[in-house]
Amino acid sequence: MQDTCNIELDRNSTVRQYLKDRAKDNDTKSGNGDGQTTTESPVQNLEDTVIDEIRKHSCLNNCSDHGNCVNGACSCDNGYGASDCSIDMAFPPRIEGLLDDGFCDEINIPCSYLYVFGEVFVGKEVICRLLEFQIDTSSKKTFELQHTFVEGIADSLIEAVCDLRQLKSQKRENDQVFVRGYQVSMSNDGEHYSTEHMEFYLFDSTCQIYFKDGKGIRFALREGFCFIEQSCFANGTVDKSEKRYCDTGLSNYSWTNIPTTTTKATTTSNAPITSTIAIDNSLAMETTNTLTDLNIGLISATTFAFIISIILAIILCRCARRKENPWKKLRSNKEKEEDSDAIEAKVNANMFSNPVYNEMHD
Structure with missing residues (x-):
């Protein structure tokens, strides 16, 4: 409002003259015994004086009757606020x-x-x-x-x-x-x-x-993350102690111990937060996988050798039979024939010496 008054006073001579006349009429005057009047003080800085008066007594909405106008601004009573003291502070927003x-x-x-x-x-x-x-x-x-x-x-x-x-x-x-x-x-x-x-x-x-x-x-x-001690960690992130890490396969909300043997890792939630060293989860079980592969290989090799040995034994037995001495077989057959002739001759001798046999043929 003060700026508006200044602009109007600068550009409007009629307003300035009106204010000057009003100020002159209100000047303090005193009279003497001769009836002459004298002005005790001349009008000085008239425009500034008028502006100050306007500023002192011109506040928005006259402070809504809940405050005093001080230098153009409202000083609100207790319990009231806003630039014009129109808001009851006890009323919550x-x-x-x-x-x-x-x-x-x-x-x-x-x-x-x-x-x-x-x-x-x-x-x-x-x-x-x-x-x-x-x-x-x-x-x-x-x-x-x-x-x-x-x-x-x-x-x-x-x-x-x-x-x-x-x-x-x-x-x-x-x-x-x-x-x-x-x-x-x-x-x-x-x-x-x-x-x-x-x-x-x-x-x-x-x-x-x-x-x-x-x-x-x-x-x-989110998938692939742990949330531990109020912080986010990607899968595989190692904590500050470098002894535990985030393993989403075991726990999403606590640290997992980094395994030092072939035994299964265990979990804990009492570890300090956070360093950002990433590891491959497969490395943790690399030793176990290697030993398992070796055991399977040894068992397979032993089984294969056993089967081969059985096959070789069967083949050797068959070869041994095929290589048996044929002359020994012939000799054995000849002995069988001789034994048969001897038995037949003996039977005939007994028959010829039998009186009953002889009588029948006579």
Whole structure:
């Protein structure tokens, strides 16, 4: 308004003359006994004086009768705010939405600020009331028992910003927590809060994804990743101690011991976070696979040798039979014939010496 008055005074001589005349009429004058009048003080810096008077007594909507106009600005009574003191601070703002629908991805930078949209936000002492909740790996949501209050500021009547940086020091490491979030409500005076609230989620899209179904907002782990101690690790990543690594085949939410023998690896969740040395999972079982291959080879070779030895024995036996002495066989047959002739001669002799035989033939 002051700028408008200055522009009008500079370009409009009629207005200037009118203000000068009014100022002269209002000059303080005093009279003497002769009836003569004298002016005690001349008009000086008339235009500046008029502008100052306008500025002192011209405030938007006359401060809505809830404050005083001081140098062109309203000084509101307690419990009232806005530039014209028209807003009752006890009436809480209405929340209509959050930036990015309340999903804050921490893949690159932490989520340090929460942007709230609604009406009406007033002043530089907006209070954000947050109720923390935690979502575990089974999508179960658990709320904390107490609210946390953080300072905010009204960027405009329809937007406020909450400072979340002070919450980082309160972050608790819990292996069961998959996603954290806050239930948000707002206040202009720190006493009266909005009845409606919005939910704000912090996640890391490196290994976490979210979707909506009949049960509401749900989060899941990307394939090929582990989520350990509130951080994402690709399959095969070794931890800081270089004794454990992420093995999605055994556990997605705890470290796996790097095997030093041929025994099966075991899992643990008490290891420090994170170095980014990648290994091939197959190397962990290389010794076991090698020994297994050797055992199979030895068994196969032994079986093959045994079969060959049996075949050779059969062949040798057959060859030995074929090489038997033929003269020995002939001699054996001749002996059999001689034995047969002798037996026949002996039978005939007995017959001829038998009286019964002789009588029959006589």
